Amino acid sequence: MTALLTEDRDGVRTLTLNRPDAFNSLTVELKEALLAALVAAAADDAVRAVVLTGAGKAFCAGQDLKEHMALLAANDPAPLSTVEAHYNPIVTAITALPKPIIAAVNGMAAGAGASFAYACDLRIAADSAKFLMAFANVGLTADSGASWTLPRLIGYGRAMEMMLLAKPVSAEEALRVGMVTQVVPAAEVLPVAHALAARMAAGPTTAYAKIKEAMLASAGGSLADGLAVEGRTQAEAGRTADHREAVDAFVAKREPGFTGR
Incomplete structure (x- = not known):
């Protein structure tokens, strides 16, 4: 087995x-x-x-x-x-x-x-x-x-x-x-x-990964550490195709189509 x-x-x-x-x-x-x-x-x-x-x-x-x-x-x-x-x-x-x-x-x-x-x-x-x-x-x-x-x-x-x-x-x-x-x-x-x-x-996979990274870092760190990780991961998520797609979909009033990238 x-x-x-x-x-x-x-x-x-x-x-x-x-x-x-x-x-x-x-x-x-x-x-x-x-x-x-x-x-x-x-x-x-x-x-x-x-x-x-x-x-x-x-x-x-x-x-x-x-x-x-x-x-x-x-x-x-x-x-x-x-x-x-x-x-x-x-x-x-x-x-x-x-x-x-x-x-x-x-x-x-x-x-x-x-x-x-x-x-x-x-x-x-x-x-x-x-x-x-x-x-x-x-x-x-x-x-x-x-x-x-x-x-x-x-x-x-x-x-x-x-x-x-x-x-x-x-x-x-x-x-x-x-x-x-x-x-x-x-x-x-x-x-x-x-x-x-x-x-x-079907969602924004990279954003989920960055959320997990920030949460994990902040759970055992100081506020300053958490803010630093949030700043870095937010910038990384902001450069993804999924973020651009989500913003375009919001403006166009349609559902976003995430690809995980």
Whole structure:
């Protein structure tokens, strides 16, 4: 079975974690495939938006602990280096992707799986989905960027509560506190996420990339840093064909036709 499925439609590349019998838990094979797929999507001009989802009933249960334990028992160094080798590059690839990426959270998202969803730009969740920061339950600390992304979504206090108590958060609660963008019935998660991604795939791709760049820089920087990045990225976006098209369309009172350039 292929650990990661890829589908292209309407300018949207859908990446599906495909280990449903193991709740899409993350093996070395799946982590390497996901990282390679994100890098490829970033470089492909035909891909103007990305959806990340899971096969079956779960989005992603996080690290595959069976593989993890087997490697530890064999004194393999891989488990101790997977954050640096896999999780950090994956989260960097998600946040730096120069096009929108939407998490279609079709079920449980735990550990690194939840962290991947937090790193995405938008999150569409099934009404049956749950989010769980389970690191403390296995004697570990946060990884995959969750200590940075989660407090920025829901605040320091709530994020600390999730980390320390490892208490699942329902989709309804996740929506209330701002963890997710929208909650829909489980059967509608992927269609809704794809429709949103397709709408954005028809939009000004370079502008989206510059918005992401400015937001990411400002999230961890000073006002002066944020203003500097805004100034540079605004000038870069202003030189695009999409900006000229949008202004022409506004003056002519017609809908713009964006090409992503």
